[in-house]
Amino acid sequence: MSLRLTCYGAAETVTGSNFLVEGPKGKILIDCGIEQGRDFVESEMYKPFAYDVPSIDALVITHAHLDHIGRAPKLINEGFKGRVFTTAPTRDLTEIMLRDTVKILAETAREHGLPLLYTDDDVTKFLEKIEVIAYHEEKEVAPGLSIFLRQTGHILGSASVRIKDLSDDTSLALTGDIGNMPSPYLPDWEAITDADAVLMESVYGDRVNADKEDRVALLRDTIKKSVARGGVILIPAFSIERTQLMLYEFSKLMEEGEIPHVPVYLDSPLAIKATEVYEKWGSEFFKSAAEEELHRRHDLFKFPFLMETPSRQDSEEIAKAPNPKIIMAGAGMSHGGRIGHWEQKYLPDPTTTLIIVGYQAPGSPGRLLQDGAPHVRLGGVDVRVRAKIETFVGWSAHADRDGLLDFAKAALPESGGRTKNFFVALGEPSSARFLAQRIHDYLGTNAIVPTQGESFEITKDKIKRL
Ligand SMILES: [Zn+2]
Known part of the structure; x- marks a missing residue:
């Protein structure tokens, strides 16, 4: 017996995760994300799905980033x-992500004269279909196919999924995104020990993240210098995980007197809600050291100089507050949102510092800023950039090239696993190929970089392009 894998998204690109796994009788879709680039949603995403949607038995979501869930409704x-x-x-x-996204999609549709990708009603119907499954609970979710989730330490709740053909145990695991461990509070990723083939991410397959201590030192020094210049510090942040990690470090640095006590505005209703979800589930889903820390400090993400501004009115008040000040807001790649407004206002000012802490897709405004563009178009306006742009590499929620190789190694027979073949996806082509080459050279194992729409047959020992 065999499994068939088709890569409908995130092959030779980072975003738009969407994979179909078919057994002899059942069909499981893994993730249904949007592809992001120059626009918030690439126009490709409006086309009908390339597979027969009504015949799919189950969808498994690896984690709640938009490039993994944004097309699901x-x-x-x-x-x-x-x-x-x-x-x-x-x-x-x-x-919370989909409720927020449906509003941004409606705005995008209006601006570009596009149809609605989906409605609020579709989101409601979609959410009603979700059934919670615990890590390590094997469950048959499609005829003859079971799933089993493991921790990946990427964001709260993130999981890899192993799909097994129950007739003969042939198994394929898909990693979703793999965390940059150790995190101060998320558990470490778990090795995949029971899959014949593994499809893994490669966002930073060719890059080394900074040391965890160095990254905090860099944050401290950058904040001190920027505050001394008396300017505004802007941080475009993804609402889930990056925001909470920054809040965690700000809280500690301020408590220890390592950075000046300047106001930190969390100017994102979505990030405020996501932080509440972290607080709700922390005692159950954080690693044990963080649970003890939570007990000691009562709150990992809040501190006296943090100001949350959920309403538009509160947000507008930030402009009146004197400098220096720190503003964190979405969207994470500067596609509009409140950060777009602050960037329009403050990027022309040379005392401003813009801190980029996450992956920026090619063509996105954030990527242009990161690459040093002197002008950038934000919200239909041409903005002159005089601000200092800082890119912090160690803050990524993704494992780097060595972390990814460790992850691959942990799945091999010599480490107690049984993986004989890897697929390398969820990364730009150079990064995916670099990782595949390293898996081949350092681990002596076959690694394929699939292209969009490609299908493979997976048996216990072999994979075959179809
Ligand atoms: Zn992710």
Whole structure:
């Protein structure tokens, strides 16, 4: 018996995760994300899915980032009848992300004269289909196919999924995104010990993250210098995980007197809600050291100089506050949102510091800023950039090239696993190829970089391009 894998998204690119795994009788879709680049949603995403949606038995969500969930409600209006499985924190985060996204999509549709990708009603119907599954609970979710989730330490609730053909145990695992461990509070990723083939991410397959201590020192020094210049510090941050990690470090640095006590504005209703989900599930889903820390400090993400500004009115007040001040807001790649407004206002000012802490897709405004563009178009306005742009590499929520190689190694027979073949996806082509080459050279194992739409047959020992 065998499994068939088709890569409908995130092959030779980072975003738009969407994979179909078929057994002899059942079909499971893994992730249904949006592809992001120059625009918040690439126009490709409006086309109908390339597979027969009503025949899919189940969708498994690896985690709640938009490039893994952002297209899922579109399944509803294409006749999806199956069930959706994910962890409890991912269910909660998915709900707040999709409720927010549907509003941004409506704005995008109006601006560009595009149809709605999906409606609020589709989101409601989609959320009703979610069934929570615990880590390490094996469950048959499609005829003859079971799933099993493991921790990946990327964001709260993130999981890899192993899919097994119950007739003969042939197994394929898909990693979703793999965390940059150790995190101060997220558990470490778990090795995949029971998959014949593994499809793994490669966002930073060719890059080395900074040391954890160095990254905090860099944050401290950058904040001190920027505060001394008397300017505004802007941080475009993804609402889930990057924001909480920054808040965690700000809270500690301020408590220890390592950085000046300047106001930190969390100017994102979405990030405020995501932080509440972290607080809700922390005692159950954080690693044990963080649970003790939570007990001692009472709160990992809040501190006296933090100001949350959920309403538009509160947000507008930030402009009146004297400098220096720190503003964290979305969108993470500067596609509009409140950060777009602050960038328009403050990037022309040479005392401003813009700190980039996450992956910026090619063509996105954030990537242009990161690459040193002297002008950038934000919200339809041409903005002159005089601000200091700082890129912090160690803050990524993704494992780097060595972390990814460690992850691959842990799945091999010599480490107690049984993986004989890897697929390298969820990365730009250079990064995916670099990782595949290293898996081949350092681990002596076959690694394929699939292209968009490609299908493979997976048996216990072999994979075959179809
Ligand atoms: Zn992610």
